[in-house]
Amino acid sequence: MVKKEKNPIKIDYENCIVEGCLVQVKNNIQGNNPNLIKVWTIDINPKDSGSVIAFIRKYLQKNDPVTFTHVKRIQPFKEKNILKIILCSAQLHDENSRLLLENLLNGYNNHVNIENESIEVNDKINDNKNRRKPLPKAFQFNNLDCIYSIPLNLPPTKDIMIEWSKKFWPLNWCGNPNDQILNDMEFNINWIRSHLKNISKLASELGIQNTNKKSIPVVTSFVSPLDPTDIITTIDERENLNPLDHSIMCGIKRVSELERSRRIQNKQQDVNYLCLNFDVYTTHEPCSMCSMALIHSRIKRLIFIKPMKKTGCLKPDSGDGYCMQDNKNLNSKYEVFQWIGGEFQDIPTVSDKICC
Amino acid sequence: MTLFRLNDHIHFMNLTVQLAKFTLENNETPVACIFVNKKNKNIISYGMNKTNENLNGISHAEFIAIDKLINDKNIDYNFNDIIVYVTVEPCIMCASALKQLGINYIVFGCGNERFGGNGTVLSIHNDNSTINESSSSMTIIPGILRKECIFLLRLFYYKENDTAPTPRSKKNRNLDKNEFPNIDWNLYLNELQFKKLFGHENLNNFKIKNDINECQNINWDLFENNEITAKREVNIIEYLDSLIKETNPNNNYKN
Numbered sequence A: 001m002v003k004k005e006k007n008p009i010k011i012d013y014e015n016c017i018v019e020g021c022l023v024q025v026k027n028n029i030q031g032n033n034p035n036l037i038k039v040w041t042i043d044i045n046p047k048d049s050g051s052v053i054a055f056i057r058k059y060l061q062k063n064d065p066v067t068f069t070h071v072k073r074i075q076p077f078k079e080k081n082i083l084k085i086i087l088c089s090a091q092l093h094d095e096n097s098r099l100l101l102e103n104l105l106n107g108y109n110n111h112v113n114i115e116n117e118s119i120e121v122n123d124k125i126n127d128n129k130n131r132r133k134p135l136p137k138a139f140q141f142n143n144l145d146c147i148y149s150i151p152l153n154l155p156p157t158k159d160i161m162i163e164w165s166k167k168f169w170p171l172n173w174c175g176n177p178n179d180q181i182l183n184d185m186e187f188n189i190n191w192i193r194s195h196l197k198n199i200s201k202l203a204s205e206l207g208i209q210n211t212n213k214k215s216i217p218v219v220t221s222f223v224s225p226l227d228p229t230d231i232i233t234t235i236d237e238r239e240n241l242n243p244l245d246h247s248i249m250c251g252i253k254r255v256s257e258l259e260r261s262r263r264i265q266n267k268q269q270d271v272n273y274l275c276l277n278f279d280v281y282t283t284h285e286p287c288s289m290c291s292m293a294l295i296h297s298r299i300k301r302l303i304f305i306k307p308m309k310k311t312g313c314l315k316p317d318s319g320d321g322y323c324m325q326d327n328k329n330l331n332s333k334y335e336v337f338q339w340i341g342g343e344f345q346d347i348p349t350v351s352d353k354i355c356c
Numbered sequence B: 001m002t003l004f005r006l007n008d009h010i011h012f013m014n015l016t017v018q019l020a021k022f023t024l025e026n027n028e029t030p031v032a033c034i035f036v037n038k039k040n041k042n043i044i045s046y047g048m049n050k051t052n053e054n055l056n057g058i059s060h061a062e063f064i065a066i067d068k069l070i071n072d073k074n075i076d077y078n079f080n081d082i083i084v085y086v087t088v089e090p091c092i093m094c095a096s097a098l099k100q101l102g103i104n105y106i107v108f109g110c111g112n113e114r115f116g117g118n119g120t121v122l123s124i125h126n127d128n129s130t131i132n133e134s135s136s137s138m139t140i141i142p143g144i145l146r147k148e149c150i151f152l153l154r155l156f157y158y159k160e161n162d163t164a165p166t167p168r169s170k171k172n173r174n175l176d177k178n179e180f181p182n183i184d185w186n187l188y189l190n191e192l193q194f195k196k197l198f199g200h201e202n203l204n205n206f207k208i209k210n211d212i213n214e215c216q217n218i219n220w221d222l223f224e225n226n227e228i229t230a231k232r233e234v235n236i237i238e239y240l241d242s243l244i245k246e247t248n249p250n251n252n253y254k255n
Helices: A046-059 A098-126 A158-167 A177-184 A189-209 A247-265 A288-296 B006-024 B061-071 B092-101 B146-163 B191-198 B200-208 B227-247
Strands: A022-024 A036-044 A074-077 A082-089 A141-151 A219-223 A231-235 A279-284 A301-306 A335-339 B032-037 B043-048 B082-088 B105-110 B139-141
Touching (some): A189 A219, A189 A279, A231 A247, A247 A279, A247 A288, B006 B032, B006 B082, B006 B105, B043 B061, B043 B227, B061 B092, B105 B146
Parallel strands (some): A279 A301
Antiparallel strands (some): A074 A082
């Protein structure tokens, strides 16, 4: 991981453009519609905040699947002289866990009181020797509730962050999270260029044949993470036998066929699992079937050249705006970039009624 | 066109569940499907999930059945006339594949919470970006033998833990036979469509998110693990193969 300013790759963070030729394709709807999660909160007296934080650290924070680094855990209500504090997410203890949390809080406070009393008694007997440090004090709480919702992630801009802070719960600004994501990605622009050159050349050749034959000039390359010279290139074969043999589907099948024969012959020790962490290069933006097949195949990154306005499923403004690679309802994702450099833009066009 | 009644759907789904159970022996997620010709109720293809065997993430039951059908030179078929019976709602990829082929009639058992493409996560059957070769509208029928289909998945996850590096002790696991989640019919059908499919007598189940009356009691016979069932499992594939052979009008099969 390099610091943003030391990254040798030129990245325009505002427009999400890498080296002037790759634009990041992601779901930008999240900009205004945060992914919300419910949290458990209590009201406390400001003087008890230290004790409450100690309690949260010890009993809740470690196991909570949600991190609250982007959230101010404590919200003051000066007029009432109380602090509202987030205990944990509803992912740790769901909305029906009131009794459990009540018992946890009360049990802790009882335990603290008893322990501190015994420490006090011990201290009187033992003078200054063997003194135990008293535990944080017990605290009182009110309004144990699971009614507040907080955004799971920070928005891309500070302005939206301020808006969300007013609307949902105070947040901490730590910069656009996507900047760090982009900065951490690896790019070998020469490699990328050579893969795209290869598939666009093949697509153009198919496009010329296209006048006689009904083949669709879509080409895809799958590149293994274990060996970047191991390139599997497939073309659209739907006109042969199977109407579902789009170039991406053919590629996924080819990768698994090769893997099966490799395992039978036991040639190599390193084996691929599905298309895990593969880089995929394709000429045209894929359809719902192919973009989902790539989710099932666990690829790392897809780079395409030509958008498909009607049937594409990656760009927010293509087709139904699914953004399959970054859909919040799917628990798996992959990176997507569109090539916007000058080269390769003359690949054959495909009718907008074709699913690629 | 032959009329399909609820009993027909239950009959074909019964076979599909038996087929799905077969995959448990091969350590595959228990999902299976059967393709039926709408016009004459003949079974023309079937498939079981083979993602582990084929080492890819796209060998779902529907794709196996499509491959089988396409490669069977002896069967006359028209995608527009196919009813797909599948134990779990097709994922987004499969829902898209079926729609692109022009298959417009899908019956399934339980919803697919992670990847469902016919209502649960996305509704590919109603979208604009997935091009449909058929002009007729899509029929989606959820909830047929839903509990059996959920129980199959539970059996798989219960069993799978044995092979985990550190299997949890059996004491902490339980194979729940009594509690089943509700079904949110609204994801797949509106009230009017529901009433048309399952009748007025089922309308309350739509509101309270219950299974339809005909599918409320789980058929445990399908799961009993004795020798007879084991035999029946082997036979389900032979049985389906023989059905496809017998009913195929060309009958050009060489033995």
